[in-house]
Structure formats: C-alpha cells, structure tokens
Amino acid sequence: MATMADIAERAGVALSTVSYVLSGKRSVSEETKQRVFRAIAELDYQPNALARGLASRRTRTIGLVFPSLTKGHSEMRMEFVARAAEVAAEHGYAFLLWTAPDSDLELLQLTQQGRVDGLILMEIRLHDSRVDLLKERKYPFTMIGRCQDNDGISFVDLDFEHAVATAVAHLAELGHRQIVLLNHSAELLEVGYGPSVRSLQGFERAVGQHGIAGVAVTSEPSAQSGYAVTQALLAQHPDLSAAIVPQETALVGMIRALNDAGLRVPDDFSIVTLLSARQAELVTPALTSVDFPADEMGRIGAELLIQQLEGQIDRPIQRLLRANLTVRHSSGAYYARSR
Amino acid sequence: MATMADIAERAGVALSTVSYVLSGKRSVSEETKQRVFRAIAELDYQPNALARGLASRRTRTIGLVFPSLTKGHSEMRMEFVARAAEVAAEHGYAFLLWTAPDSDLELLQLTQQGRVDGLILMEIRLHDSRVDLLKERKYPFTMIGRCQDNDGISFVDLDFEHAVATAVAHLAELGHRQIVLLNHSAELLEVGYGPSVRSLQGFERAVGQHGIAGVAVTSEPSAQSGYAVTQALLAQHPDLSAAIVPQETALVGMIRALNDAGLRVPDDFSIVTLLSARQAELVTPALTSVDFPADEMGRIGAELLIQQLEGQIDRPIQRLLRANLTVRHSSGAYYARSR
C-alpha cells in the first residue's frame, strides 16, 4: 500500500507538500499539484485514516450509541440509525455503531479511545446519567430525544405531547367519548423514558380539554401483551371505542383482541397509531396515524453533531418537531389517491 | 487525557513495560504489574485506539457495507445489521456501518483507508463485482448471501430454493392447485439478486414436483405495487387460491387487494410469507410463514469474519441455513399456544 512518502518521492517533492496538496491548507503551484496528483493516481494512493486521525486529532467519524437488540428493537430506532449513517456519509464522515454500553463506564471508555469525534445518543430518559457524564466531560454529542433539563445540549425530538394531543383531538372530533392510550411498557415509564412520560402528559391534558374520558395503560412491546391488555380493557371499560397506540407490536395484539371480541377495526373501534409513515403503511387494516418523523430525526441528529464538530454553531440547536396526522382508509381506493 | 507515557512515568517503569502489561505478550513481575495497574486506575487511562491501530496494523474494527436507504430498506436488512453489530461488540470489535458505495472504486478506497480489518457484504448478486474486487485484492470479507461461484469465500445464506419449496409443499398439502409467487422487483431479478433468482428456481421446481400450476410475478417493494399486481393477477388467473410472498410491503398491498375483491385471508385465500419471525408476528391477519433467520444470519456473518481475522480458520466456512415453516392462526388462541 502506497504511503505519502511514496507519493512525495515519485513526485519529487517533500512529504509535507503532498499533505498540503491534499488538505489545501496552503497554496501549492499548479505544476507541483499536477505532479502530486499524477503520482497519487499512478500509485493508487489512499490516505490512511488512522494516521490522519492520530496526527490531526480528528477522526472524521461519528458514533451512535445503539440500544441493545435484546430490549426489542423497534423499526423506528433502525430508521434513526439508517438515516444518520447516510447523512454521515454525505458529509464525509464514517459512522460507528456502538451497541449500548451496559454501564456509563463503558460509554466513558468509548469517548476516551479516540475512535470518534462525537456521539449521538438515543433512547433518552428525562434524567439520564449518560448525558450528565458527557456534559461534564465536555464531550461533543447530540441527542435524538431530550432530557428534562437540556441546557447547552443540541437535540432533535418529537413533540410527543402535541402528537398525542393531535390524536385525541381527532378522535374527539369523530365523536368518541372514552379512549385509551396504550403506552409503552411500565418499565420505560418508571425510568422516565421521555416519549412515555410526555405522551402520557399530553394524553391527560388533551382528554381533559376535550371533556372526554381517558384511560391510560401500558403494554410490553409484544403482541401477546397487547392482546392481554386489550382483553382486560374491554372487560373493565365496555364503553371504550378508540385507542391511541404508539408501538407496532402491541398494536397487532390489540387488533386481534378486538377482532376476537367481535369488534372490527376501524368500523367498530377506532385506532390512531403513532408510528413512522413507513411502519404505518404496513399495518392492516390501514389506520390513521400521527406520523413519527423518524428519518427526519435521524438526519437532524447527525447534522447537528457534525455542525457542532465543525464549529459551525456557537450555541446548541434544539429542534422540537411536530408530527402530522394522516387519515388512512382500508379500501384500496386509498392507493389511487395517495399515489 | 492520560497516555501510556504518563502511566509509565507514574508507575516508574518503561513505556514498553506498560504496553506489555496490557497486551500480556511478555511476562512481567507481579509487583510491576500492580504498580502499572494502579497508575492506570489513578489516571483513568484508556488506550488510544488509533495509535494502537497504526502501530499494530489491526484496528479491531469490522465494517458492514450497508445498502442505501433510498433503495427502500427492509426490516430484514436492519436485523442483519443490528445483530452483527452486537456480535462485534461481544468480541471486542468496533462496528463501522458504511452506506453502500455507488461505485466499486469507493469500496476499494474504504479498504485502503485502514479503518477496518475486514468487511461484511450483503445484498449479494449471483455475479457481484464487489466480490471479485475484494477477492482479487485478498481483502478479508464475508458475505450475508452468496454468489454463483463462491470459491474461497466464507458466507452465510438462506437456502431460498428450499424455503420456497417448503412453502409450496405446505400449500399443495392444503389442497391448492394454482399458486403465485409474488417475488421481489423485476429489477432485482434482472441484476441477478440471489434471493430473487433462487426463490424463483425453487418455486418452479416445486410446483412441477407437486403437479400444480404456478404463476411467478414480481412486485416493486411498495403496497401500491402489491395491490396493483394482485388486481391484475386476480383478473388473469381467477383460479388462484394461494400466494407465497417474500416481502412485507407488497404483502400489505396484496392483502388489501384481496379484501377489496371480497376475498378474506386466510379463509378464502392462503398466503405463506417469507419473513423474519419478528416481521411475521406483526402481520394482521396472522399468516403462516417460512421464517427467515435474519438475526442468525447477521450473527454468523460477523462471527465468520472475526474468526477469519483472528486466524482461527484455515479455509472458508460456508453456511447454508434452512428456514422452518411456522403455521400461524389469526385467532388470539394463538397467543396462548405460542407462549
């Protein structure tokens, strides 16, 4: 493998000149440039990223701390990842996927290994020790999600309160008087997982404003759990006629429980999902949804980090996105209109 | 940030001794070891991965070349990625996600930058120039998928012929006399995308063996396309009573087209999917599926590469997995049994 020294020798210039031709950090005569470029082409030279990183103290690599699979990865999370990786590449950055450290210590170690210039964090809790850690060390990072206190941190998040309120308003307008929020797992709510907590807050406020009855329950992320929870709900609240469901797995269980109870969706029971458009398209029957802008969040998360690393911003940028509600119908006529 | 020199000074030993304590590549007295470890703890030292990689010519990082989002990423692909990343971490490797280079040149450059020790390739075609390229350069890599000729290359792949044949057998046994394969897009078939080609081969052979009529069509990966293709199918082949569907998006379109035509799934029309268990669980109504072992393939893909990098194998390992058929029912009773 050719090195910079090989190029310098072949082009008959100093090693540093090759470096400067490549970086453009000082002017080089056109003729010299051409000689260098020719040598590079002839020797099929490609700069060594490690040596570059070591000398410049910049790796041009960003990392994303990725929640472990075993916790049940949602399609949404993967949309963040895929889009963030793509954006990184567009900006000339490599993308390191780091499965979630069990302890904050491991996260700290990652930051000390010099593999990446900065990190994207996701699955943020209202009070998150990882955030405190990185903040204290002044390590560059952005969040997909947000804490309670976000002073000095760039993030992109969905306005869950608004999203759920939108769903409630839609159902209230359809005439529903008693609706349920099938929230994420009880565990997530307890540890202060932002989306869970804020969805619940938005739900309670909105049902109050619309003067309708609201029941909030949690479900594990599985069809089994969604099925069981729905059965219990139907028994306890026979007047329920609609649900807001922010998770795909429990949603499937709910639909089957309703069907088994003789209720057809959406004729006898309305459901509004909170899913990415990609996911919502895959649900049968077609359901109205508040569209979680997952790829947009992945994109912005990566862009904010890169901007921060390149000193393009002097203070944190905090983006709180609002999701739109898309009314979907089960009939194939839908396809004709949506084309 | 503490460096090895800091540790050496604090422990009162040579820099190289610290290195050897860490690597264990030569014996060090117990007492010296302890002094070094204490210094490491006191200074919160963490080795710099770049310097290590530069000096040792091993990064302990593997890369996965990831098909671009714009081509429509399937849940399956993300399962490969997530599981491979997890396995890498378990083995102490970092995991670089590289969005698919448009050209082979870019792939070549990646291998020359020294960022990774080896690559995992996916979305393999029967004749794949990327594979030829890496093979020619003797660059370490493994495939999730396989080519026509796989001499000297480790891979893990699903036996698609067998998978589709299993589905055909199941449908034949149920009494179906005319069935359709709703294959991946025509484009993928044309470029020789392995799963498409092999699924088709398995389908044609199996329908022949069972003496039933088989119709093979392609669909773009969208509900719209699945809907349109199904409408055309029903018009041209009124005796069709079952389908084999290896993609989730077209599947949704097919189900809706059937419903709009007054056909209920699975009562009036049988569908066997070829999806990961994770995906299949999310389909409503519940459908029998040949379970694509996506995470297993991600795991093996990563493990084969790491074994190869660590010299644990002397010749290629080629794993062709067989998928099992899971019979699913729409009733909630299913949950009770599957628990």
Next chain:
DNA sequence: CTGTTAGCGCATTCAT
C-alpha cells in the same frame, strides 16, 4: 511557494 522536522500514542525489536 516549498522543504525539514517534531510529534500524535502506541507496538515491537533490540538490547541488557
């Protein structure tokens, strides 16, 4: 405009 040189932080060879 260009060349020389000193590190970046570590692994490893050569000494002892």
Next chain:
DNA sequence: ATGAATGCGCTAACAG
C-alpha cells in the same frame, strides 16, 4: 524481567 529506541503514516509548526 525490564529499558531504550525505532517506526506506523500522517499533520502542522517552523524555517526559509
């Protein structure tokens, strides 16, 4: 069992 010294391939300060 340990130290000293060299170099991995590059960036950037220094020198002209």
